[in-house]
Amino acid sequence: MNKYEIRVMLLSGLLLSSFLFALLYNAFSRKIDVPACIPYNAAFEKGHFKQMDDSTYEVYVSAHMWAFDPAEIVVPVGSTVDFYLTSTDVVHGFNIDGKAVNLMAVPGGVNKVTVAFNSIGTYRIVCHEFCGVGHQNMMGKVIVKDKNDQ
């Protein structure tokens, strides 16, 4: 191996280190991170919706063939929502359009992510893991409304 090869290794190492720095910066400074780890409990299998205070919500989403429960989630603009996600049958996906929320719903495991909804609109939730013949019909919605429009 000559000096050019050593340089290539160093340069590619440096490039990848800069990517790693970007990831760490986002994880620690801007709190952009991967889903959190929650111990499994069968209580998560029941889909429901909880308002914690004016702008904080907890949504327990239960995915099953071929729908999300609850299928429609309505929150006022400016809300922060904790999603807890599991599945009662097979593996499903949970991708909120335009929000970079991208989770797997795995039976026997609970996924958690926190999202802020700061603009009004309808965010579609697509199942993106094959879950049987009805997979392409499986969709949910988050509707973010004006605060005065409840």
Place this chain on the structure above:
Amino acid sequence: MTISLPYKRTILFGLFMPMTLFILGVYNGIMQTIYQAGVIHRSSVAGINYYQGLTLHGVINAIVLTTFFAVVFGHVTISYYLKKEPPRWSYQISMILMVVGTLMDAFTMLAGTSEALYTFYAPLKDSPLFYIGTALLIIGSWVAFAGWVKIWFEWRKENPGKKMPLAVLGTFVNFTMWFISTLPVAYEVLVILTPWSLGWTDHINVPLTRMLFWMFGHPLVYFWLLPAYIAYYTILPKVAGGKLYSENAARLAFLLFLILSTPVGVHHQFSEPVFTPGTKLWVSILTFGVAIPSFMTAFTVGASLEYAGRKRGARGLFGWMGKLPYFQKENFLFGYFICGLILFIFGGLSGIVNASYSLNQMVHNTSWVPGHFHMTVAGPVLLVILGVSLYIYSTVSGREIKFRTLATIVPYLWMIGVALLSHGMMAGGLMGEPRRTNMGLTYTNPDSELFNKHWVPTSTITMIGGFVMGAAALLYFISFFATAAGKKTRESIIELPEYEELHEEKTIPLLLNMKPWIIVSVILILFTYVPALISVFKYSAPVKNKFQVESPVNLIK
């Protein structure tokens, strides 16, 4: 070198059978692009439903074709460089196991009893025959490796002091990594899934099965890729008319793959519960590490090509790129190699996005992912498989290559097809288009309330790419099968274009001994997967679930 009749038959059958199945794999690939673009709004065409076709496409193209090629290419490289045939029991038992396993898989997929795609994620249930068939295919490839190890030790005794040839090192690295990483999937299919599928057990820990699958699933992609790397290092310099820039760099790249290929599987699971962010970050760093041998390969192969171009009189910084033997009938292999390399630049870079921890949230399970991996597995991997299969079939059978002109233009056409297909998929993926979905029924169907107009143009580009790839595949099949049906005109031999080194290099003992690297590999695997396994048991619970794709009714009461 000359070749015995049973060895010759094994090699030719090992090329012919998967190539025949590949017709079915290609057909189902094209069909998917048509469904997805919303040109047809149907759940099945010609008796094969969308998800069954997707299962056939994935299993045939990504597991069957690639594994058979790795074994056959291994036979040819090992025999060519060691000038020996492996023991007859090894290649025959290996081929029988692989063929029986493949037929079991093909039968259950065509019968519609295994439609859980090539990742066979539980609790969707496949036929037990599918799980056993897949295990037999894998075990068959181990047996071939055992035969090579035996003749390697014989060769070493007869040739004291000689270095292990580079192609042999590459093959041994690949199959050692393959052996280590297929143990977890063998455990998954034989100990967990088969009894569960037969109804002997009810409980299944789904996160555990997924972890075991991806312990194998990511090394699998290197198992596809390393035969292509072996060809890039040892065959390409010769067919390009140049020399290999550095053999030591090639050896180091292979050995880095040996230690870094297996402990990175969790990077397919960044969006899942159960693993801690710490494990995910660690795996992200390791995956960045495994990008380094690919950057090195890009440099070494690029430098070898530059040398070839300059020998032909190229000037300037980039002049060599224009002076390479493109579109030459007598040198058709070059096109397969160079087109694969060009696609792999983009395949590799998009792979770094996938590996990037939180950035993965933007693309996980969207069609970005198949967009990425069609530029790797349908890029360098498949193009090397196609080109080298034709070459080996011709030399080992002693038949002339038919329709050489067609075979020469195939890779260029294929590259254009993949570029379009991957562009469509990746652009759609960035707008949330899901992968593995019959979008024609809903998302790209204007009559459905789920219709999303943004995904129509992207999936249409994907479909056009699919048609171009289909046309290239058709031309290839004409050449391959006409060659196979031709008359024997020459002696059957085992032969490969062989590289020369650009300069004599110092021998580095550490690069000649696989043992320390295997030890580091095992340590890294334990360091990654022991914490991962502890999290699986801490954060998840087994469930009593078993489902078939057609129905939301649990088969376990």
